[in-house]
Amino acid sequence: xxGLRTAEGARRAGYTxxxxxLGAEAHAPYNRPPLSKELLQTEGxxxxxxxxxxxxxxxxxxxxxxxxxxxxxxxxRRVVVDDAGDEHPYSALVIATGLRPxxxxxxxxxxxxxxxxxxxxDAVALRxxxxxxxxxxxxxxGFVGCEIAATAAKNGATVSVVTQSRVPLQRALGxxxxxxxxxxxxxxxxxxxxxxxxxxxxxxxxxxxxxxTSGVMLECDVLVVAVGSDPNTEWLASSxxxxxxxxxxxxxxxxxxxxxxxxxxxxxxxxxxxYANPLFDDVARRVEHWNLPTETGKRAGQLIAAHxxxxxxxxxxxxxxxxxxxxWSDQYDAHVLAFGMTYLAxxxxxxxxxxxxECVVEFFRGDDLVGVCGIGMRxxxxxxRTRFAPxxxxxxx
Amino acid sequence: MIRIDVDMNKCQHYxxxxxxxxxxxxxxxxxxxxxxxxxxxxxxxxxxxxxxxxPMQAILITRA
Numbered sequence: 001x002x003g004l005r006t007a008e009g010a011r012r013a014g015y016t017x018x019x020x021x022l023g024a025e026a027h028a029p030y031n032r033p034p035l036s037k038e039l040l041q042t043e044g045x046x047x048x049x050x051x052x053x054x055x056x057x058x059x060x061x062x063x064x065x066x067x068x069x070x071x072x073x074x075x076x077r078r079v080v081v082d083d084a085g086d087e088h089p090y091s092a093l094v095i096a097t098g099l100r101p102x103x104x105x106x107x108x109x110x111x112x113x114x115x116x117x118x119x120x121x122d123a124v125a126l127r128x129x130x131x132x133x134x135x136x137x138x139x140x141x142g143f144v145g146c147e148i149a150a151t152a153a154k155n156g157a158t159v160s161v162v163t164q165s166r167v168p169l170q171r172a173l174g175x176x177x178x179x180x181x182x183x184x185x186x187x188x189x190x191x192x193x194x195x196x197x198x199x200x201x202x203x204x205x206x207x208x209x210x211x212x213t214s215g216v217m218l219e220c221d222v223l224v225v226a227v228g229s230d231p232n233t234e235w236l237a238s239s240x241x242x243x244x245x246x247x248x249x250x251x252x253x254x255x256x257x258x259x260x261x262x263x264x265x266x267x268x269x270x271x272x273x274x275y276a277n278p279l280f281d282d283v284a285r286r287v288e289h290w291n292l293p294t295e296t297g298k299r300a301g302q303l304i305a306a307h308x309x310x311x312x313x314x315x316x317x318x319x320x321x322x323x324x325x326x327x328w329s330d331q332y333d334a335h336v337l338a339f340g341m342t343y344l345a346x347x348x349x350x351x352x353x354x355x356x357x358e359c360v361v362e363f364f365r366g367d368d369l370v371g372v373c374g375i376g377m378r379x380x381x382x383x384x385r386t387r388f389a390p391x392x393x394x395x396x397x
Numbered sequence: 398m399i400r401i402d403v404d405m406n407k408c409q410h411y412x413x414x415x416x417x418x419x420x421x422x423x424x425x426x427x428x429x430x431x432x433x434x435x436x437x438x439x440x441x442x443x444x445x446x447x448x449x450x451x452p453m454q455a456i457l458i459t460r461a
Binding site for chain 2: 005008012031033034050052053055056290291294326328330335337376377378379382385
């Protein structure tokens with residue numbers, strides 16, 4: 001997605017030359033959020049239901065090399081090598097390799113019935129086993145885990161969520177809204193095992209039961225591992241780039257080397273990019289919200305077009321980059337919409353409505369508003385968009 | 398002209414599109430999406446931006 005938006009952005013900014021997409025997945029770019037919702041509960045849905053339309057600007061001069069993963073980058077020779085050994089030379093490189101799910105934190109002993117959810121293929125495989133009456137255990141209570149729980153419960157599965165947190169969605173939504181989301185899940189029969197982790201698995205050849213650290217044993221036909229993601233940067237290990245947690249980039253989305261120097265011809269976008277956002281502070285972070293692949297892609301596209309046209313990119317980069325993160329989640333009839341970086345907050349405050357109905361909650365770090373989240377009340381939440389502004393530059397007087 | 402189609406089976410009225418192209422998309426008093434089905438060519442960039450930010454990817458933009 002971020003790669004697609006970057007290519008569109010470069011075209012919009014005047015770049016007319018060739019573009020090659022090199023992708024590990026066999027599918028053209030598609031939208032991931034439905035994978036834990038509509039696509040997961042609707043038999044027969046596939047790539048066509050989630051594919052991004054390819055705009056006319058990308059109908060010509062574009063080649064797609066899909067089902068091939070990048071395995072190394074030679075930044076001096078400007079060549080990417082794929083897993084078939086083929087070399088892909090470039091004038092400008094966009095790193096949009098995204099994330100992959102963290103694996104099961106204990107030994108899986110090669111058992112079947114263990115799933116993750118990141119790709120379309122993952123979703124189709126998981127859908128085929130979320131049958132009514134199936135015992136589904138979900139490890140992790142972030143958005144992916146909770147959305148799968150809601151979908152599986154709606155499909156008539158018996159759902160248990162195992163999480164180290166005190167309440168689901170704690171990191172993103174805080175204790176107040178997290179507790180409310182737990183109540184809504186429990187109304188649909190989902191059971192929560194909080195402050196817990198997995199101790200062991202029982203079964204052969206597929207998992208049949210899981211044992212929690214407290215000793216509780218749960219029947220389990222399907223174990224879903226949803227404990228976060230890691231950036232796909234191993235292929236950049238010898239690239240000379242700073243990939244200590246994703247690809248470090250500057251305000252122009254240009255990669256920064258481990259020597260601290262900006263690489264003007266290498267960009268990183270989407271979930272794999274790590275950058276500072278002056279709306280909040282100067283700490284470079286990876287942020288996994290859905291709107292940021294689009295925001296980073298559009299921005300990088302501008303810089304790439306300028307770079308390849310031989311223009312000076314510094315004025316453009318100096319404009320800064322301060323995208324407002326936004327995220328949403330549908331679980332049962334709760335439509336959650338948020339702006340900002342709620343998980344930077346040290347406190348939250350209910351400012352409108354009731355949590356058990358519709359509401360707006362503000363998130364603060366110290367005295368600074370860092371996020372807002374609503375259940376329903378979309379207009380009220382939208383109105384916050386202009387409330388996030390970078391601090392005024394220090395005056396020289 | 399540009400034709401705007403919103404799949405109202407997909408739309409969850411998040412209103413992200415309103416911010417990108419307020420001339421075309423609005424949330425009404427009940428927080429439900431309302432939109433006009435045609436717009437002039439000059440709005441293409443704004444309308445594509447609105448389609449891009451739709452969480453449900455429910456907006457289809459075509460040049461008529």
